[in-house]
Amino acid sequence: MVTSTPKFCSACGGRLAVVREEGRSRRRCRRCGFTVYGNPVPTSVALIMRGGRVLLTRRARPPYAGTWDVPGGFLEAGEHPEACLRRELREELGMRVRQARLLDFALDRYGPKGFPLLTLVYRVTPAPGRLTPGDDVSEARWFPRKAIPYHAIAFRGLRRLLRRRISGR
Ligand SMILES: [Zn+2]
Numbered sequence: 001m002v003t004s005t006p007k008f009c010s011a012c013g014g015r016l017a018v019v020r021e022e023g024r025s026r027r028r029c030r031r032c033g034f035t036v037y038g039n040p041v042p043t044s045v046a047l048i049m050r051g052g053r054v055l056l057t058r059r060a061r062p063p064y065a066g067t068w069d070v071p072g073g074f075l076e077a078g079e080h081p082e083a084c085l086r087r088e089l090r091e092e093l094g095m096r097v098r099q100a101r102l103l104d105f106a107l108d109r110y111g112p113k114g115f116p117l118l119t120l121v122y123r124v125t126p127a128p129g130r131l132t133p134g135d136d137v138s139e140a141r142w143f144p145r146k147a148i149p150y151h152a153i154a155f156r157g158l159r160r161l162l163r164r165r166i167s168g169r
Pocket residue numbers: 009010011012013014029030031032033034
């Protein structure tokens with residue numbers, strides 16, 4: 001399982017102890033002093049709208065397999081967020097990007113007890129072409145604005161952002 005509470009130091013393998021610091025609970029190595037800050041991991045995702053409809057993807061893998069999501073994924077080391085967006089859309093949907101504009105941010109966790117996420121949400125205009133869902137996606141579907149299954153979007157921060165941006169509430 002993906003967890004935000006490691007027990008051992010990633011630097012030396014020593015056991016981590018819980019410490020309070022700056023009003024936050026952190027984990028620190030008893031042996032070498034390495035501190036686990038629990039920094040969020042960045043992801044880039046796409047809000048894609050066309051003719052009053054929104055493109056959602058169904059998650060094929062945990063966490064939250066079977067729920068609806070927007071396409072996107074984790075940044076690789078040294079990768080620009082927009083390059084990540086373009087790569088993920090190509091891998092997940094076979095989609096090429098005509099235009100991408102940074103729209104907003106969402107804060108989430110990767111699963112109920114997962115590590116923190118910082119999600120960069122781009123408004124994307126795709127280039128014409130067929131969608132070919134990849135391994136991470138079991139289905140891609142265009143939903144009319146009024147029929148978006150918000151209740152079936154598992155990431156709460158993302159769900160709130162989409163409600164606000166798409167439905168204005
Ligand atoms: Zn250590």
